[in-house]
Amino acid sequence: MASDGGGSSGTDPLSRRAELAGRLERVRSRIAAACAAAGRDEGELTLIAVTKTYPASDVVALAGLGLYDFGENRDQEAAPKAAEVAASDGPAIRWHFIGQLQTNKAHRVAKYADVVQSVDRLRLVHALGTAARAAGRDLTCLVQVSLDPADAGGERLVDSEGDPARGGVPPARLAEVAAAVEAEPGLILGGLMAVAPLDMDPVAAFAPLRDLSEVVRSIRNAASVISAGMSGDLEAAIAAGATHLRIGTALLGNRSVPVR
Ligand SMILES: *Cc1c(COP(=O)(O)O)cnc(C)c1O
DSSP: OOOOOOGGTSOOOHHHHHHHHHHHHHHHHHHHHHHHHHHOOGGGGGGEEEEEEEEEHHHHHHHHHTTTTTEESSSSHHHHHHHHHHHHHOOEEEEEOOOOOOOOHHHHHHOOSSEEEESSHHHHHHHHHHHHHHHOOOOOEEEBBBBOOTTTTTOOOTTTTOOOOOOOOOOOGHHHHHHHHHSSEEEEEEEEOOOOOOTTTTTHTTHHHHHHHHHHHOOOOOEEEEEEEOOOTHHHHHTHHHHHHHOOOHOOOOOOOOOO
């Protein structure tokens, strides 16, 4: 959780807010340029600020600048941060859980997350359903699909607890996991999420997204979310049909410890 805060520690709140405003403006103009290039309407894009390693005060500042969607990837960091933001009396926001999730943490995440983007196995679907019902909340779930060519064959087990370095269900198992979400009381199938493999050209990596989205929409037509695109590859994601961008460093600054 330690971070240089991209200049936030020891900086007064007003200058941090000004820094965040400038970064947000640059990200928005990148999004606008990419939408123009792709012939898409900016209104189709939802910007999610990924605030991992950054304090609740940055969440509150970005919410004050008009952002509504926030992402975190570790429960032990996200839970206290969500509580702090809720206690701050700031604008209402929506939390997206975007990291690898162990089934035994599902009940914790279901208490503050509105969306879980990293659903990649059947055991997790059932654990999240149980947790959502216990919390009395509806939880929107995105099925995380692997874009790693090594997973194209679909051999990897859907039910394994997963290698944290390689999240995502193989494309061949996408329909099975999406159908399980759709059938699970308490869960709402929202669409899919994907991360471009580190060693791959993002344009090539994101090429299958529209077809994969059709697989999910064949199970629930309204499940149209395509969450793809980070600070380094948002243009490629927009060209490939992304509806939700997960942006960390471009909005908040470099994390002192890479957390992916
Ligand atoms: C950290 C993270 C992001 C944001 O990455 P940046 O390169 O900082 O924009 C997006 N998605 C996931 C799943 C992440 O863990």
